[in-house]
Amino acid sequence: MIPAAFDYRVPETVEEAIISLADNPGEGKLIAGGHSLLPMMKLRLAQPGVLVDLKLLREQLSRVWLDGDRLRIGALATHAHVASSTIVRQACPLLADTAAEIADIQVRNRGTIGGSIAHADPAADYPATLEALGALVTVQSASGTREEEFDSLLIDAFYTNLGETDLITEVSVPAYLPRTGGSYHKFANKASHFAIVGVASRVRLDAGGRIEHVTVGITGAGPRATRAGRVEDELQGKEPTGENIDAASVHAAEGIDCLSDLHGQADYREHLTRVLTGRAIRDAAARAAA
Ligand SMILES: Cc1cc2nc3c(=O)[nH]c(=O)nc-3n(C[C@H](O)[C@H](O)[C@H](O)COP(=O)(O)OP(=O)(O)OC[C@H]3O[C@@H](n4cnc5c(N)ncnc54)[C@H](O)[C@@H]3O)c2cc1C
Numbered sequence: 001m002i003p004a005a006f007d008y009r010v011p012e013t014v015e016e017a018i019i020s021l022a023d024n025p026g027e028g029k030l031i032a033g034g035h036s037l038l039p040m041m042k043l044r045l046a047q048p049g050v051l052v053d054l055k056l057l058r059e060q061l062s063r064v065w066l067d068g069d070r071l072r073i074g075a076l077a078t079h080a081h082v083a084s085s086t087i088v089r090q091a092c093p094l095l096a097d098t099a100a101e102i103a104d105i106q107v108r109n110r111g112t113i114g115g116s117i118a119h120a121d122p123a124a125d126y127p128a129t130l131e132a133l134g135a136l137v138t139v140q141s142a143s144g145t146r147e148e149e150f151d152s153l154l155i156d157a158f159y160t161n162l163g164e165t166d167l168i169t170e171v172s173v174p175a176y177l178p179r180t181g182g183s184y185h186k187f188a189n190k191a192s193h194f195a196i197v198g199v200a201s202r203v204r205l206d207a208g209g210r211i212e213h214v215t216v217g218i219t220g221a222g223p224r225a226t227r228a229g230r231v232e233d234e235l236q237g238k239e240p241t242g243e244n245i246d247a248a249s250v251h252a253a254e255g256i257d258c259l260s261d262l263h264g265q266a267d268y269r270e271h272l273t274r275v276l277t278g279r280a281i282r283d284a285a286a287r288a289a290a
Pocket of ligand 1: 029030031032033034035036038075076101102103104107110111112114115116118119121123124125126162167168169192193194195
């Protein structure tokens with residue numbers, strides 16, 4: 001299919017991009033990697049009157065750096081860049097491992113972390129990990145710059161609280177502390193690699209080997225990514241034994257209104273959520289102990 005006609009702008013600065021959006025209320029749409037937006041335009045599910053291409057901002061907005069105890073990633077960093085970055089691998093390997101699980105190399109070479117966040121696909125991989133890491137998202141708009149929790153930015157499937165002139169400039173996550181491990185497990189759609197269910201966990205152990213802090217983020221199961229708060233509470237202060245992890249993982253799907261579609265029924269997704277939660281926590285704890 002051929003997209004509907006549109007005007008095309010290529011701003012040289014973030015400010016120019018925001019002006020292009022502000023000048024075209026209800027019509028302007030940013031394009032980064034184009035791997036989610038272009039298919040939607042071809043299917044005419046999206047028909048922006050003005051396409052604002054961020055390609056000239058790549059250098060400025062794809063930087064990856066350590067800022068004190070936080071790892072910062074520019075919104076235009078591709079999945080391939082995040083997967084292979086030495087800084088990400090050292091400061092937060094869970095994020096690099098998740099990026100490496102996205103789709104295939106062609107998609108990873110074009111798709112960006114900012115585009116993935118803004119698109120809010122319920123089957124995307126990053127959301128599980130960004131939930132587990134308590135990520136913050138920096139957004140610039142006509143009314144200024146704000147930093148927002150990833151969790152509060154997500155509203156529903158393909159729906160965020162981003163406004164018409166909002167442009168994500170970066171994402172930040174805490175760098176690992178000592179005795180921290182992380183793991184992402186997904187049951188993938190064989191064709192697209194999107195997550196039917198994906199679970200990310202980060203575990204920090206205390207000096208005695210007990211769980212000091214554990215987080216679990218889940219994607220694919222429901223209309224938006226969520227934290228498995230009950231699982232986290234159950235494991236606090238406990239030894240990371242298989243028995244304890246299995247007992248806690250039983251609660252992984254609580255509070256999720258699991259989706260039913262041609263890839264899997266709700267009860268199957270609930271089952272996957274529990275199984276993958278157990279595997280992700282086990283691996284994360286083993287890495288924390290290593
Ligand atoms: C065949 C195929 C398989 C895929 N498999 C997977 C998979 O297994 N796992 C997975 O997670 N994803 C998968 N994807 C999605 C892929 O990761 C996308 O690239 C990504 O979700 C969107 O990033 P993008 O840069 O391409 O965004 P675009 O398509 O350019 O934009 C997507 C949306 O985000 C907005 N946007 C883009 N950048 C910004 C910004 N900086 N600030 C505000 N809004 C912005 C756009 O306006 C648009 O609404 C797949 C895609 C394809 C085509």
